[in-house]
Amino acid sequence: MIKIIYKRVIELFFLFLYGEIRIFKNFKNEIKIKKLYINSLKFRDLYIITKGQVFTDCITNVAYIQNNKIIPKISYQQKNDIIAPVKFNSTLLHGTPKFKKHFKGKVFSLVQGASGSNYWHWLYDVVPKIEILHKNNFLNKISFFYLPDINNFILDVLKCYGITENQLINSKKFKHITADELFVFEHLYILKGTFNKGFEKIPKWIVTFLKLKFTSLKKKFNTSNKIFIDRSDSKFLHFQIKNNDQIKKYLETKGFKSYQLSQLSFFEQIYLFNNSNIIIGPHGAGFANLVFCKKRTKIFEILTKSDSNRNVYKILSKYLKLNYRKIIIKDNSHFNIYVNLDIIKNLF
Numbered sequence: 001m002i003k004i005i006y007k008r009v010i011e012l013f014f015l016f017l018y019g020e021i022r023i024f025k026n027f028k029n030e031i032k033i034k035k036l037y038i039n040s041l042k043f044r045d046l047y048i049i050t051k052g053q054v055f056t057d058c059i060t061n062v063a064y065i066q067n068n069k070i071i072p073k074i075s076y077q078q079k080n081d082i083i084a085p086v087k088f089n090s091t092l093l094h095g096t097p098k099f100k101k102h103f104k105g106k107v108f109s110l111v112q113g114a115s116g117s118n119y120w121h122w123l124y125d126v127v128p129k130i131e132i133l134h135k136n137n138f139l140n141k142i143s144f145f146y147l148p149d150i151n152n153f154i155l156d157v158l159k160c161y162g163i164t165e166n167q168l169i170n171s172k173k174f175k176h177i178t179a180d181e182l183f184v185f186e187h188l189y190i191l192k193g194t195f196n197k198g199f200e201k202i203p204k205w206i207v208t209f210l211k212l213k214f215t216s217l218k219k220k221f222n223t224s225n226k227i228f229i230d231r232s233d234s235k236f237l238h239f240q241i242k243n244n245d246q247i248k249k250y251l252e253t254k255g256f257k258s259y260q261l262s263q264l265s266f267f268e269q270i271y272l273f274n275n276s277n278i279i280i281g282p283h284g285a286g287f288a289n290l291v292f293c294k295k296r297t298k299i300f301e302i303l304t305k306s307d308s309n310r311n312v313y314k315i316l317s318k319y320l321k322l323n324y325r326k327i328i329i330k331d332n333s334h335f336n337i338y339v340n341l342d343i344i345k346n347l348f
Contacts, residue, residue, distance in 0.1 A: 010097050011094050011095055011097050013097075014095050014096060014097040014098070015095045018068075018095065018096050018100070019068050019095075020068065020095065021063065021065060021068055021069070021070055021091040021092055021095060021096065022068065022069050022070070022092075023069065023070055023072065023086060023087070023092070024066065024069035024070055024071050024072065027066075027069070027071050027072070027073075030066070031047055031048070031049055031050075031066065031071065032047075032048040032050075033045045033046065033047055033048070034046045034048060036132050036133070036135075036136040036138070037135065037136065038132060038135070038205055039205065042203075042205060044132055044185055044188065045185070045186070046132075046133075046138075046183060046184070046185060047064070047071070047073075047074055047182075047183070047184045047185070047186075048181060048182070048183055049064065049066050049071070049181065049182040049183075049184065050066070050180070050181055051066065051067075051178065051179075051180065052064065052065070052066055052107075052178065052179050052181065052182025052184075053065040053066065053096075053100065053176075053177070053178045053182075054109055054111065054146060054171075054176070054177050054178075054182065055091055055096040055098065055175065055176045056111050056113070056171050056175050056176075057090060057113075057175065058111075058113070058148070058171055058172055058175060059113060060077060060078040060090075060113050061076065061077045061078075061089055061090040061091070061113065062075060062076040062077075062111050062112060062113060063075045063089050063090075063091040063096070064109070064182070064184055065091070065096075070086060070089055070091060070092065072085075072086040073186050074184045074185070074186045075089055076112055076113055076187070077089040077090065078113065081194055081195075082193065082194055083190065083191070083192050083193060083194070083195075083198075096176050098175045098176040099176065100176040100177060100178055101174045101176070101177050101178070102177070102178045102179070103143070103144050103169065103177060103178070103179045103180075104143065104179075104180055105143030105144065105179070105180055105181070106141055106142050106143050106144075106179070106180065106181045106182075106183060107142070107143065107144045107145070107146050107169070107177070107179035107181070107182050107183065108130075108133065108142045108144070108145050108146065108183040108184075109146040109182060109183065109184050110126045110129060110130070110145060110146060110147055110148065111146055111147070111148050111171045112125060112126070112148065112187060113148075116147070116148030116149070117148040117149035117151065117154075118285055119153060119261075119285040119286070119288055120285040120287075120288040121148075121285075122148075122153065122154060122157070123157075123210060123288050123291075124202060124206055124210070124288065125187065125188065125190075126148070127157055127210070128188055128206045128209060128210075129185050129188065130157075130158075130161060130163075131209055131213065132185070133183075134161060138183075139161060139162075139163070142167070142183065143167070144167050144168070144169050144179070145158070145163060145167055145168055145169065146169045146171060146174075146177060147168055147169065147170060147171060148171055148172075149170060149171070149172055150165075150168055150170045152265065152266070153265075153266040153269075156265060156266035156267060157214075157266060160213075160214070160217065188203070188206070189201050189202055189203055189206075196310055196312075199311075199312035199315075200311050200312060200315055202312070202315065202316070204319055207291055207316060207319045207320065208319075210291045210292075211291050211292065211320070214270055214292070215270060215274060215292050217267055217270060218267055218268075218270040218271035218274050218275075218292070219265065219267035219268050219270070219271055220271050220275075221268055221271065223257060223259075223271075223272055223275060224255060224256060224257040224276075225275055225276050225277045225278070226251075226254065226255050226256040226257070226276065226277060226278045227256060227257055227258070227259055227272060227273075227276050227278070227279050227280070227281075228247070228248060228251045228256050228257070228258045228259070228280050228281060229258075229259060229261065229279065229280070229281025229282070229284070229286045229287070230244065230248065230258045230259060230260050230281075231244075231260075231281065231282050231284050231286070232244050232260065233260040233261075233262045233263070234262075234284065236284075237335050237336070238284075238334045238335055239282040239283050239284050239302070239304075239334050239337060240282075240335070240336055240337070241282055241302075241337055241338075241339055242336050242337060242338045242339075243338055243339060243341070246341060247339055247341065247344060250341055250344060250345070251280065251344070254348060256278075256280070259272060261286040261289075269286075269289050269292075270289070270292045272289070273289040273290065273292045273293050273297075274292045274293060274294060276293065276297060277297060277298065278297070278298045278300070279293070279297065279298070279299050279300070280300040280302070280327075280344070280347075281300075281301070281302065282301075282302040282303075282337070282339075283301055283302065283303050283307065283310060283313075283334075287299075287301065287313045287316075290313060290316050290317060290320060290322060291316065291320065293320060293322055295320070295321040295322070296321065296322065296323055297322050297323065298322075298323045298325075299313070299317055299322050299323065299324045299325065300325055300327050300347060301313050301314075301324070301325075301326055301327065302327045302329065302337075302339060303326055303327065303328055303329070304328070304329055304330075304331045304332060304333065304334045304337055305328055305329065305330055305331065305332055306331075306332040306333070306334065307334050308326065308328050314326070327339075327343060327344075327347075329343065
């Protein structure tokens with residue numbers, strides 16, 4: 001009860017300080033929108049918000065605001081794991097309960113809730129937005145980049161574009177910022193529904209771009225061309241294998257090496273997948289690296305019965321001409337799963 005009262009007092013303080021947030025009804029009449037090309041047939045709208053404001057809870061809500069009015073198409077909110085209409089954005093109910101920090105110049109915002117710091121979302125949702133600016137000669141106009149997080153694989157990618165650490169703003173540290181000009185895209189392909197269904201709509205141009213842009217930057221190291229993805233290092237509990245050591249030991253007898261991908265740089269991960277002929281592992285963000293595989297690489301993705309309708313890596317494999325197969329185990333929950341060793345033995 002005390003925590004609830006304290007939270008409400010904080011909200012009321014910031015409501016008095018910054019004012020109430022309302023929905024921007026006719027934002028297209030007041031906000032500049034510039035069409036940037038992806039290729040000769042595809043374009044994306046870049047929103048340029050003068051005296052723009054961003055608030056994020058780094059979980060499920062991002063609000064893009066001008067003059068205390070939230071901009072619908074580019075703001076983001078979830079309700080019951082569904083991408084929801086702007087009327088459900090937390091700022092309309094709770095305001096912007098963090099002190100804001102102003103950044104001079106042009107800020108390119110890449111936040112989308114918490115998901116952008118995940119390896120999959122970073123590669124397939126965020127990096128393509130940077131590429132669009134790059135193709136349209138806009139990157140050199142940007143003063144700062146507002147990011148979902150700052151970690152090693154994010155820094156590795158940004159270096160490829162000549163973006164330096166002193167240009168980065170971490171949304172986990174600064175949840176409420178303003179800028180002279182704010183540059184924003186809406187999500188490139190997930191506009192409604194759930195993330196899992198949205199993944200299946202990933203545009204082919206994103207897959208093609210990632211492969212062409214980064215494969216040649218691979219960093220060679222001593223490895224096998226048969227790999228098992230070991231998710232035991234993940235901070236997320238889903239798709240952790242209960243008998244992980246048993247599976248690893250058996251696969252070692254077949255010439256496999258096991259890798260915790262968090263221990264490798266972005267460029268080493270590119271090489272690992274590009275050098276492989278067979279890849280086995282439980283469902284997870286590490287399979288985002290399939291984009292760097294050679295044609296006809298054999299992919300075995302371990303899924304539970306209840307998650308057997310997850311098709312994003314099947315679709316990626318189709319785009320990339322990989323030999324993909326699902327391994328469906330009996331578990332209904334994807335937490336602490338058990339993989340019968342006989343299933344793995346029957347693969348060879």
